[in-house]
Amino acid sequence: VVDPKGRDYAKYRGARALTPNLAEVALASGLPVDSEENLGRAARKLMEETRAELVLVTRGAGGMTLFGREGLLSHEPARALEVYDVTGAGDTAAALFGLALFGDLPPAEAARLANLGAGIAVGKVGTAVVTPAELEAAREGRREGAGEKMLPLADLLRRLHRERAQGRTVVFTNGCFDLIHVGHIQYLQQARRLGDLLVIGLNDDASVRRLKGPGRPLIGGRQRAELLGALACVDFVVFFGEDTPLRLIEAVQPDILVKGGDYGPDEVVGKEAVESRGGRVEVLPYVEGFSTTQIVETIVERYAPMKDPKGKP
Incomplete structure (x- = not known):
């Protein structure tokens, strides 16, 4: 799993999955991402260029959208209840997505975990750690609160x-x-x-x-x-x-x-x-x-x- 940067994604050829944000998808594909249809085209182009199987697009307040070679696989709305600091949210998403795929979870479930983890991370100040207890609480629809x-x-x-x-x-x-x-x-x-x-x-x-x-x-x-x-x-x-x-x-x-x-x-x-x-x-x-x-x-x-x-x- 690669959290890509820059215009040239050829260097990521061989990766199973990419986790770019919207701006990175637009930059690397050279295509507009102003609609769901256009975003799908851009993701498909990136998969063709890198031979990746999956592209998980992180969209900030718009959540995350997962594409496979056959097209749209899933969309996860943003989960954060409080946003204090977005530092490291993309890293959290990429790490959890990769970990879940390595654990043989279906791609859509892996994307859900990545989205939940990012939602927890932005609710903390600074580069934050997401704990297993917090992730489990989020999966069960509760917050690790009081x-x-x-x-x-x-x-x-x-x-x-x-x-x-x-x-x-x-x-x-x-x-x-x-x-x-x-x-x-x-x-x-x-x-x-x-x-x-x-x-x-x-x-x-x-x-x-x-x-x-x-x-x-x-x-x-x-x-x-x-x-x-x-x-x-x-x-x-x-x-x-x-x-x-x-x-x-x-x-x-x-x-x-x-x-x-x-x-x-x-x-x-x-x-x-x-x-x-x-x-x-x-x-x-x-x-x-x-x-x-x-x-x-x-x-x-x-x-x-x-x-x-x-x-x-």
Whole structure:
């Protein structure tokens, strides 16, 4: 399987399958691709030139279309629910298409897997890894979201052991994440860009009350975890009940420990534990203008005057 480049496809003669995008098909064939019929002609020309059996055309938001020597074999609509970064989506599609063909799957099923994998990849930031669990979830019509991402510590450590065996770096951050807002999301996206997997240590409800006061959390732990798990930039969520995440950090052994705010690196809890294993600490600035406290104060200010004396709206 070849993900081709350039005008001259003769150099790919002997490949079983090609995975060009629309622009590459037009460039190499010299034919318009402005209709399904014209795209079919262009794909057929490429197969004749290279003697390939299959051409899987990646079409971005248009999905993927598979052609064989007999003509159109299948079309897969785009599957991405959130698009964060298209980097590496074509590579993901080519890799999965080739792997599926090597495993003797029918070409149409191989194209479906390639399309599902690309849809997962573009929902992540940067050059992303698509895991078997994510692919299986997509095949079953579900997302590896909140429920799949919330793990007990023992299960998380086993999962991270497998991921590290494949060379992936683990980023860790922690917090209460009560009433998640844009500032939280942008911070987590920045943290995720630093490595391959983002693990969030989430304060349970009791520890949030100790840290923030009796009126908190505003949103219960399970719901906070589900909200975090719904973000494509978050890979795993694990609860902790201590006032600091030190014990959790020592167990997870992240490659990169991330903290938000105006902390100095020496003030970050877990710094010594991470650096003693060759990891590093990153301090990211908070996004200005967003905070849970400000949101709560705004709600109270705007809606308190609307209540009647009995406290009803």
